[in-house]
Amino acid sequence: MTIRFYPSRLPGEPLETHEHGVTSIRNWLAANVKGYEDRDVPPVTIEVDGKSVPPGDWGSCVIHHECDVRIYPVPFGLEAATIAWIAVGVSVAAAAYSLFMMGNIDAGGYSSSTGRSLDLNPAKANSAKLGDPIREVFGRRRIYPDYVVQPVTRYDPADPAIMHVHMLVCLGAGYFDYSEGDIRVGDTPKTSLPGFSHTNYPPGADVSGDERSENWFNSTEVGGTSSGTGLDMAQTSPDSDDIIADSMTVSGASVTFTGLDTDDDEDEDDNALPESWVEGTIVEIKAPTNFLISTSSGYSVFASKLLTEIAPEPGMPVTLSFNSVDYDLFIAAYT
Structure with missing residues (x-):
């Protein structure tokens, strides 16, 4: 639907936005860029729906009305002819870059900033409040969806090193049309996340068969205690x-x-x-009984007819509880 030109890959708004129909990338450039010519190493890169298109494929890559096309300058020296070729004035680009840098520069000349810790779960959404209206979107805009149920984090049983985050979110009321490049986790496009998957449910769809629709409540009574060991559920x-x-x-x-x-x-x-x-x-079951305890060759000897109940054998580990203290022992010999 639109072709956007950005001054860099840093977060920010595009400098130019153009509408397009069904055409190839090269035909659009030739028709809209003054002095366009084919180069082996052009000064810009072009992404269609989040995927980079090599310059050799610009002539065969056809963009449609629903495609999301983004143009970025290549980070090397840009002379005046190059800037004219990409149809961006020097003063406009410099002003936009200066405004962006002034908004993000560290004001403390002699102070050191503390780095941010890594977040294992960067996927977040908005928590809808009771009574809030459901979002209705007209046109094209960025949406931060709302939680429908609480997100659930699980580790992959096949590979415990992999963690999955299951979320069910609401974009708003009605039907939405978006491309694959429009879906992002944080600032990362979906196409850059190999483990990402999603399902689009239109209004009135049945989501009961999707495990992401399960609402898991966090209970304060079960879990970690002050000692950090949790509650004994046995x-x-x-x-x-x-x-x-x-x-x-x-x-x-x-x-x-x-x-x-x-x-x-x-x-x-x-x-x-x-x-x-x-x-x-x-x-x-705790039942009192009598044991005859003695020592022999540096070992403690326990004598009782009830020892046969545990089927003892040499090397068998046992636990002895005495005065509320547990001792992990093993049987050296049994006769």
Whole structure:
């Protein structure tokens, strides 16, 4: 639709904007640039929809009404004839460049600026507020879209070094027409990001099959705690229960109680387990027992008939808890 000429590749507005129809790049240059001639190394580069077109293909590259064409000067010495060839006055280019540099120059002559840290997630959008109107766009303009749901960051299960950011954003009400070169992540064109993919949904489309439409809420109750270790989610029942029984027999993963009671009284809850013990519940049973402890050849020797329950063998790692302190040990010998 438009051909834009920029003074450089630095961020800024174009110096000139021209409308075009269906034609080749060379035909447009010959018709609109005074004194145009073919050169092996022209003083400008031309991009169509974000892709650079070599000078040898200018004659065969046909641009259509919807194409986004951008012209940049090549950063080498530009004499007066070259500047005339690209149809840009010296005073206009110098003034535009001076205005841009004056707006971005560091004012502190003796102060050093601090560099910005790298952001692992440069993809950002606007957070729409309740009651805000939905954007309606007329003509052509730059759009910073609004979040429809919260963005989600996931690591690739096939390669944990790759991080994916899933976003569902809204451009506005109605239908939009844009080229591939119009889509950018930050200031980077989509065509320069090999891992970038997107889907355009028109008004009334069903997005339920797209995983990017899932709204994941960030819960403050689950996650990192003050110690940085997070919450232990392995216990399905946070309460502890005292079980009163005459005896307990353990055989592998099976536990049998004899004379079971929950409160040591004479009511009908005899032989009953706590109500929180339902099928699928993960429980940790702590039962007191007696061990005979001695030393031999610099090793601690534990003697008990209950040691057979853990199926000990030489070299087996075990954890000993004593006075709320865990000790990681291994079995040197078992008889």
